[in-house]
Amino acid sequence: MSYTIQQIADALGAAALGAVEYRIDAVAEPAEAGARDLALAMKPEYADQLGKGGARAAMLWDGADWQALGLEAAIVAPRPRFALAGLSAMMDPGQGWGGGVHPSAVIDPSAKLAEDVAVGPQAVICAGARIGAGSVIGPQCFVGTDAVLGQDAFLREAVRISARVQIGDRFIAQPGAVIGGDGFSFVTPEVSGVERARQTLGDQGDVTSQSYARIHSLGGVSIGNDVEIGCNACIDRGTVRDTRIGDGTKIDNLVQVGHNVVVGRDTLLCGQVGIGGSAVIGDNVVLAGQTGVGDNLFIGDNVITGGGTKVLANIPAGRVMLGYPAMKMDSQMEVYKGLRRLKRLFADVAELKKTVSKPGQSD
Numbered sequence: 086m087s088y089t090i091q092q093i094a095d096a097l098g099a100a101a102l103g104a105v106e107y108r109i110d111a112v113a114e115p116a117e118a119g120a121r122d123l124a125l126a127m128k129p130e131y132a133d134q135l136g137k138g139g140a141r142a143a144m145l146w147d148g149a150d151w152q153a154l155g156l157e158a159a160i161v162a163p164r165p166r167f168a169l170a171g172l173s174a175m176m177d178p179g180q181g182w183g184g185g186v187h188p189s190a191v192i193d194p195s196a197k198l199a200e201d202v203a204v205g206p207q208a209v210i211c212a213g214a215r216i217g218a219g220s221v222i223g224p225q226c227f228v229g230t231d232a233v234l235g236q237d238a239f240l241r242e243a244v245r246i247s248a249r250v251q252i253g254d255r256f257i258a259q260p261g262a263v264i265g266g267d268g269f270s271f272v273t274p275e276v277s278g279v280e281r282a283r284q285t286l287g288d289q290g291d292v293t294s295q296s297y298a299r300i301h302s303l304g305g306v307s308i309g310n311d312v313e314i315g316c317n318a319c320i321d322r323g324t325v326r327d328t329r330i331g332d333g334t335k336i337d338n339l340v341q342v343g344h345n346v347v348v349g350r351d352t353l354l355c356g357q358v359g360i361g362g363s364a365v366i367g368d369n370v371v372l373a374g375q376t377g378v379g380d381n382l383f384i385g386d387n388v389i390t391g392g393g394t395k396v397l398a399n400i401p402a403g404r405v406m407l408g409y410p411a412m413k414m415d416s417q418m419e420v421y422k423g424l425r426r427l428k429r430l431f432a433d434v435a436e437l438k439k440t441v442s443k444p445g446q447s448d
Contacts, residue, residue, distance in 0.1 A: 086110065086178065090142055090158045096175060097168045102151055103158035107142055112176055115140060127165035144168065182223065217254065229265065235310065247322065253310035261317040268321040268344025268362060270300035300324060302344060315340065331368065343380065367402065
């Protein structure tokens with residue numbers, strides 16, 4: 086895999102400078118780059134690292150003096166990190182899997198695969214499944230009965246797609262992702278202590294031991310176009326209606342999306358986010374790592390939560406939230422500053438108490 090500086094710049098819509106016919110085999114960080122690497126010095130603070138490596142070409146920030154940095158060629162983009170998306174796609178060597186259908190794959194005769202679908206070793210595709218053109222089903226993947234995958238799907242190793250799941254085009258699932266497991270739905274014969282505690286905010290009443298009955302998941306999962314699911318993330322199927330994930334949404338590793346949840350378009354769910362059943366998440370939302378969202382809650386469009394936020398109430402559109410329980414971020418930071426001052430405040434109060442309580446002291 087080799088490209089000229091000009092070819093790379095043209096593909097990225099960026100400017101090529103200097104020896105534009107110089108060929109690049111790979112990308113590297115500035116201090117580790119060799120002569121055939123494109124060094125990624127996309128901010129001024131990375132410039133000093135170029136001298137520690139052997140790069141002769143680099144991707145630089147807009148306005149950089151590439152000649153003063155001792156380079157023979159450069160690619161300059163107005164937004165280098167966005168250009169990196171295209172560059173990384175060009176330079177990705179892939180997983181090294183062959184095309185076609187591996188002899189060890191098990192495919193039901195009633196499944197419908199486009200002619201150019203690749204299926205890896207020990208993959209299983211069940212009855213009635215449909216897989217669109219250009220898709221790659223990796224080793225040990227499972228596609229359930231009547232599941233649908235659109236065009237250009239890419240399932241990494243050991244992805245599980247359960248029965249009747251519906252997925253759009255250009256879907257990517259990282260190793261171990263599970264789409265369509267049953268929801269976590271159980272109920273007791275009589276009102277439980279948990280239900281009473283939720284209604285009263287703390288009082289369980291008389292606690293009676295009860296066993297839980299399982300509520301089966303009759304719904305499915307519907308996923309739009311251009312969605313990506315991270316390693317070991319789980320999206321549960323709905324109880325009666327489908328759990329839904331909107332177009333363009335990206336879900337990180339170890340995320341749990343509960344039954345009946347609706348997630349909008351172009352939303353980011355970062356690592357270890359957990360969303361309780363029947364919550365509704367809007368468009369362009371960002372839930373940072375370890376954010377927890379209670380069941381049956383609503384989060385409006387363009388909301389951002391900081392890491393570790395615990396959402397216990399509805400959040401209007403556009404809010405930036407932090408903390409447990411979630412508060413507007415600026416308010417949470419004021420609370421945090423107050424907590425840090427408590428030790429000093431207690432010391433000041435103790436000193437004042439000593440002053441006012443000295444015996445015989447006059448005004």
